[in-house]
Amino acid sequence: MAVSGVSGSSSTSSSTSSSSTSTIAGNFDQFLLLLTTQLKNQSPLDPMDTNQFTEQLVQFAGVEQQLKTNDTLSSLLSLSAASTATNAVGFIGATITADGATTRLANGAASWKLNASTAGTATVTIKDANGNVVQTMTRSLVAGDQTLNWDGSTSIGSAAPDGQYTVSVDGRSVAGEAITVKTQISGVVDGVDFTSSIPALKIGGISVPIDQVKSVVRGE
Known part of the structure; x- marks a missing residue:
C-alpha cells in the first residue's frame, strides 16, 4: 500500500x-x-x-x-x-466502483461497467496508454447496467500486453439516435495519493478521485 x-x-x-x-x-x-x-x-x-x-x-x-x-x-x-x-x-484493501473509462488489463482480462440510457447497439473503441486504438468492436446494449469484458485481443488478432487501457462507447438506439452510455471501473485500492486537493485512491497505477467512488465492498 x-x-x-x-x-x-x-x-x-x-x-x-x-x-x-x-x-x-x-x-x-x-x-x-x-x-x-x-x-x-x-x-x-x-x-x-x-x-x-x-x-x-x-x-x-x-x-x-x-x-x-x-x-x-x-x-x-x-x-x-x-x-x-x-x-x-480506510479505503485501502476495499474493492471500489467509480466513474471512469481507464482500467487495467492483467492476465488477459479487463472489464468495465456500462450503463445505457436505453437499449441499442454500441461501437466500442479501446485505446492503450499512448492513445493508440488496439481494438474496435460492436455489441448490443440493454437499458441500465451491464458489464463489458475484454480478453485483451487486438483488432489484428494478437494479444495486448498488460497495462492501462481506456474505453469509449458510441451508443445508438434502434432508431439510430445517440444514447448516453456511462462507464465505470472497479478494483482493489492499494494506496492513496494526497498531492491534490481531493485525495485519489490508487488501483495499481490508476488514480480515482475519492469523490468519484460509487460503491465500496470491503474484504472479509
Missing part, C-alpha cells in the same frame, strides 16, 4: 494567522493610545468630533472579530482535511 503527498500547510496557515492577529492587536493599542492622548489635549472650546473616533473603534472591532472568525475557520478546515485523509486511508 502507499500513502503520499501529506503536507504541513496547516502549520503555515496557523503561523500566518497568528502573525496577523498580533499585528492588528498592536495597531489597536497604538490607536487607543493616540485617541487617549488627543482627548486629553483637546481644546474645551473646540472639542474633537467623537463620532469619527467611534466609527474607527467599530471598524477595528470588526476587523478583530473577522480575524477570530478566520482562525476558527482555519481550525475547522484542518480538522476536515485530517478527517478526509483518515477516511481515504
Whole structure:
C-alpha cells in the first residue's frame, strides 16, 4: 500500500494567522493610545468630533472579530482535511466502483461497467496508454447496467500486453439516435495519493478521485 503527498500547510496557515492577529492587536493599542492622548489635549472650546473616533473603534472591532472568525475557520478546515485523509486511508484493501473509462488489463482480462440510457447497439473503441486504438468492436446494449469484458485481443488478432487501457462507447438506439452510455471501473485500492486537493485512491497505477467512488465492498 502507499500513502503520499501529506503536507504541513496547516502549520503555515496557523503561523500566518497568528502573525496577523498580533499585528492588528498592536495597531489597536497604538490607536487607543493616540485617541487617549488627543482627548486629553483637546481644546474645551473646540472639542474633537467623537463620532469619527467611534466609527474607527467599530471598524477595528470588526476587523478583530473577522480575524477570530478566520482562525476558527482555519481550525475547522484542518480538522476536515485530517478527517478526509483518515477516511481515504480506510479505503485501502476495499474493492471500489467509480466513474471512469481507464482500467487495467492483467492476465488477459479487463472489464468495465456500462450503463445505457436505453437499449441499442454500441461501437466500442479501446485505446492503450499512448492513445493508440488496439481494438474496435460492436455489441448490443440493454437499458441500465451491464458489464463489458475484454480478453485483451487486438483488432489484428494478437494479444495486448498488460497495462492501462481506456474505453469509449458510441451508443445508438434502434432508431439510430445517440444514447448516453456511462462507464465505470472497479478494483482493489492499494494506496492513496494526497498531492491534490481531493485525495485519489490508487488501483495499481490508476488514480480515482475519492469523490468519484460509487460503491465500496470491503474484504472479509
